[in-house]
Amino acid sequence: MNHRIHTLDGLVCPFQDAAGIRSWLQSLMHNQRLPAPDAILLQVNRLPQTGAWLLNQLKTAELNDQLRQSLPFPSSRLGQVCCTQGFASLANADQFIDAIRQAQDFTADNDPYLEHDFDQVEIDGVAVFWKIDYYAPDSEQGSEAPWDAEATRRVMTLMLAEEY
Secondary structure (H helix, E strand, O other): OEOOEEEOOOOEOOOOOHHHHHHHHHHHHHHOOOOOHHHOEEEEOOEEEEHHHHHHHHHHHHHHHHHHHOOOOOOOOOOEEEEOHHHHOOOOHHHHHHHHHHOOOOEOOOOOOOOOOEEEEEEOOEEEEEEEEEEOOOOOOEOOOOOOOOOOEEEEEEEEHHHO
16 A cells, blocks of 8 residues: 555554554554544545545455455355456456556545555557446445445456447
């Protein structure tokens, strides 16, 4: 991860990993005697947010990483994977799946909301996108809490960039 996280009064988060960010938020709450993470006012990648929002995003990213790293056949509790006809027709689809599984370069530019829900992989001049969407368990509408594994069904789509 490479994200810009700081309080509104200029305290910069020195961490880029989820455990370090959580620890930093806990120390802010303790040092400033704040009752809950939603009392911490932040800027995350130039966007105004709260500590509670940031904790939810970190949990969402962890769940998305679990789904992505379980490719090609995740357990149903993690979510499901779909692919387009173009992706299914690739002779080297396994190479793309390996690259997607190993993706770690999430930055403020390609992951501004810290969700790890989209990226692009290019191999031999062929570009593939992957995207994770969040649905309510009944699949009728979007999930209101993508950080809650029980309240969210994840669907990962693998597609050729030209199919996007």
